[in-house]
Structure formats: C-alpha cells, structure tokens
Amino acid sequence: MVQRLPLKLSLGFIFLLELLFFACGNTNVAIDETSSFPESGWIQKQPVQFEVTVEDSLVNYALYVVVRQNNAYPFYNLYFSPSIMDGQGKIVQRGLAEAILYDPTTGKPKGAGFGDIYEKNFLVYPSLKFPKNGKYKIQLDQSMRVDTLAGMVSIGLRLEKK
Known part of the structure; x- marks a missing residue:
C-alpha cells in the first residue's frame, strides 16, 4: 500500500525544491553588485565603478542599473551617464540614461x-557587445547638475548574458 503525503506537506516540499533550484544562482549573470552612498547622498564628483570580466565577447549582454532612493530624493527622475572602459581605460561605450x-x-x-x-x-x-574578452570597468556618473544628490541610498549594476 502506498502512503500519500498530505497536500500541504507536498506543496511545501515542492516549494522548498524550487527555492533550492533558484537559489543556486543564475549562470547567465556576469555581475550583480551594489554600491551604497553615504547618508548625504550621491556626490557628483564621485562616480561609481564596477569591474567585470567578460569571458565570451561573442555573446550579447543586457545591462541593468538598480536604483534605490528614499523619500528625501527631490526629483521625479534621475539622469546618469553609464561608461564602459576596457582594461587600458579606453572608453568603449558612453551614454546618457534617464530613470523615472x-x-x-x-x-x-x-x-x-x-x-x-x-x-x-x-x-x-x-x-551590449564587448569588443573582446577581458576586464572592463563600468562607471556610473550622476548627471543631475546637483553637487550632492540627496535621497540616493545605493546604485547597483546587473550584467546578464542574453
């Protein structure tokens, strides 16, 4: 005779298996880092840099920026400039982005x-396509024309293989 588990117990077991499966990490993520700001906010003359090693330059990547702010943030949007530099400091790509x-x-x-x-x-x-394998720096500058951008808690970067 086969003994069946109660429905609640089997659903809980399935949930734990899914949690374990997804917690093992995503192999498509090249970088997922965050940089916190001091309580005063994001100082314009202090860009945030992230280092990434590109192991496959034939792959396209998606670059996400994660913004955390609190209620002290004075604007409805945020302008920032992402720059990608190769190992020698040469700018590969530069842009201007707006976050609402x-x-x-x-x-x-x-x-x-x-x-x-x-x-x-x-x-x-x-x-995003990198010209060759190797080390790169991704730099984020705040472009709000304010010396210290109050209310900014942290900014993060997530680079995923597509």
Missing part, C-alpha cells in the same frame, strides 16, 4: 518599496 523614479502626475514612487526606500531596475543597454 516617481510618477510625474501623482508623485507616487515606482518600483518595489519597503518603508521609505524604493528600488527600481532600469534596462540601460538591451544588447
């Missing part, structure tokens, strides 16, 4: 929130 953090009409924050901190992912480069 709050609804301009209602003022409600976009993204997920906990307490007064909100987080939103922005796809900056949907199909």
